[in-house]
Amino acid sequence: MKKKTLVIIPLIFLAGFWYANSGSGFMTGTDKSDAAELERAVSEKVVERGDIFARVSCTGKIVPRLEIEIKGKASGEITALHAEVSSRVEKGDLLIELDPSDEERNMRQAEVNLASSRARLDQSRHVLQREKGTLELDKSRIREDLATALAEVEESKKQVHRYRTLFKSKMISQENIDKIELQLTKSMADYAKAELRIKDLEVTETALAIREQDIILAQGNMESDEIALEKAKQRFQDTRIQAPITGVITERHVQKGQIISSPTSNVSGGTSLLVVADDSALFVEASVDECDIGQVKPGQRVEVTVDAYPEKRFDGTVVLVDAKGIETSNVVTFGVKMELEAAARKALKPGMTANVDIITAEVRDVLMVPTEAVVSRSGKTFLMIPVDSKMVGSGERMGKRDRKKGIADSDLSLLTAETLASVETRGRVLESGQTLETGRSGKKGSGRGKGRGRGDGSRRLIPVTTGITGEGKTEIVSGVEEGQKIALMDSKSSKWTKDGQGKEGRPRGGMGGPGGLMGIMGRRR
Template sequence: MKRRTVKRYLLAAPALVLLGAAGCKKAESVRPYTTIPVARRDIIVTATASGVIQPILTLSVKSKASGEIIAMPVQTGDEVKKGQLLAKIDPRIPQNNLSQAQASLDVAKAQLENATAQLKRGEALYQSKSITEAGYDSAQLASATARSAVVTAAANLQTAKDAMEDTQVRAPITGTILELDAVLGTVISSPTNDVGGGTVILKMASLDTVQVSALVDETDVGKVQPGMPVTITVDAYPNRQFDGRVLKIEPQAQVSQNVTMFPVDVNILNPEHLLKPGMNTEVEIHVGQRQGVLAVPNAALRTERDVASAATVLGLDPQAVQRQLNAAPGGGAAPGGGDGSKLHAAEPAKAGGQVQRSAATGPSYIVFALRGGKIVPVRVTTGLTDLDYIEVTSGLAETDTVLVLSGSPSR
């Protein structure tokens, strides 16, 4: 029994050796990096914020007339044109006042005709010495008083007509009814001598262009300028983006939970009126943009501090790598005397919202590229980054392939 057991172990041993060798070979074949071709892409850097949709201007519509609302042919959400009837106030009292004013004007005109005729007779009598000068003066005064009464009556009639027109409340602008503050049957009071008084009947606004006051972190607000393009998304339309422009940056900061934010006003074209007041929005301000530039993943970048460790992982001699970098054109320290440990952030845009910067003034980094089947270190100059990819302004071509170490964090 013991001999059989030993024999079985001896037969199993070569098989275990073969399996172990296969496992070692498989482990050795796993590369510590992935290859990423250098390609052209768009780099867009945004400053994100949140806000609430608001109309640019909201009007509180009041009535100059007092009385009971007897008609209100609009509801919230209705689109109305300028001059369209919004509400009608009981016109009985204004109508009576109008009739009285018309009658007063007719009387004043009749009195003026009588006074004018008496003045003509008085003038003839005065010239013939039939009346005294005092009598002639009285006739002149009566004529002037009659003319004044006509002017006063005409003014009162126009005021009565205006009051009659005021019983019909019409839309001051083309817009949307947002809120009804009075309903059919409400008795409103509108003091004629108090400009700020009166009862608000409804609120309305034009929604053709709406506005968002987005709170931008103070670390990003320095990159924001008026005129920059903005992309807006709302929960109501998750698969649709709306375009806007930065109108202005408010000068007064707001502090909430020890975080300093600046309100940035954004205007958004809303021709379909899909965006409603009160909707919560996510705002992305395009503070930097590059179209169709060479780009590599941020994870492919190495600095002077970690290039040696990366070379070791790749199986290269760190000293040989350093010699290659020093021998290459532009070798040595990063431009500007730094070590390239910070990525280039978006700079403020110039006219038209386009970023303008020289192509060879960005920070310098090192990447490992595959050239001719060999891994070689390459010093590159970079530009704009969106934290996933970074623009390469010099050092690489579209035919190159860069290496990203497995588990390498994005810089």
């Protein structure tokens, strides 16, 4: 507090000294003609209430939701063309017909091949089924023969054993034994033949298994021919080219009688036939400079105009911002995609050039002033007001978006125009030595240098809190009230330039000049 008092007292003393001398012809670094010129360079405005929009402007191109280039899958001569440019088509509508002769022949050949495969498969299945039946019968018969032969062998063995016993008793002759042994040998031979027939059946079973594999192969061949027939039918259908989506024909590249190539059989990619656009939604694709892209985000409102309807404005929304920029001639831009509202589809067409304003911020019914009236210094912002203009008291409502406590008059007395140097304005810099007082060059009551506000033209700076800036207006959040008079320098004035020189190039002294009060304040700070 003591330090602040020590600073304020000398400032007040110096201000009084300057004021006393000004009445006796002592000028603030300007002669009388300079003061008059400076007075004319200052204008007065009032704090207004209204809407402010911060914008990023760019140009772009109107595009549809989707554009599809149509190519024919089949090759051949165009025999009928059912679509023209600007024709509206529905998905599935017939657009182009090709000569189907070749594909029709291919389809018939595929049908014949399939019929042959099916016949061969059916025949193989019938033969296999018959051979399987024969095998089962042979198995049954051989099993019976084997059982009979085995029984005969067992019976012959018993007879041989009995006959030998009788022969030892000399009840039968050797001839009888020889006959029974011969019978045993025959029975054993029959049994051996039956076993061989069993092994032959195993070979037959193996052959039937091979036939089953042949049937599987025949089944595969038939299925392959079925697929070939389906492809032939599809190629036949491909001679009738249909619309892939609902939309508008935007380009046509072929004529009736022209022979086209298929992209599936041509390395060049085939013949482009038509282009159809889905115009159920329209978009604007634009490029935004890297300096502005940080302000652009999806969801922001956009306003679009086109040369065809200069008086109309079309609204839209940002839907996409490219993640990566594109460098062209050392300039980096980012792609932005914006969707237009439904009403735009009735008037706008794809391909039109669009002038786009992206609303990056907006406030409504707020206090605002011309942007050039806002003065900034050391990170703080001020407005210049006539000395006799009403100040905003503590606790008054400043703007729609702020109710912060006001600034005390005792503090504002330190911020008069006579005591501020090196003031930087938005778009203009007031260098040290350029005074902001505009008419106190004459004696009291002389009426010289009357300003547009107070008679003596003196003004002071008050601190304010600013919001967004756009369209030449700056939002004032706190510090002034609606209707408050403010002063601003005419940026077009040729005499009051950034270098602090008058028309004749003489440096301005006085309170704002080197060695004046502002210089002292600068050194103290």
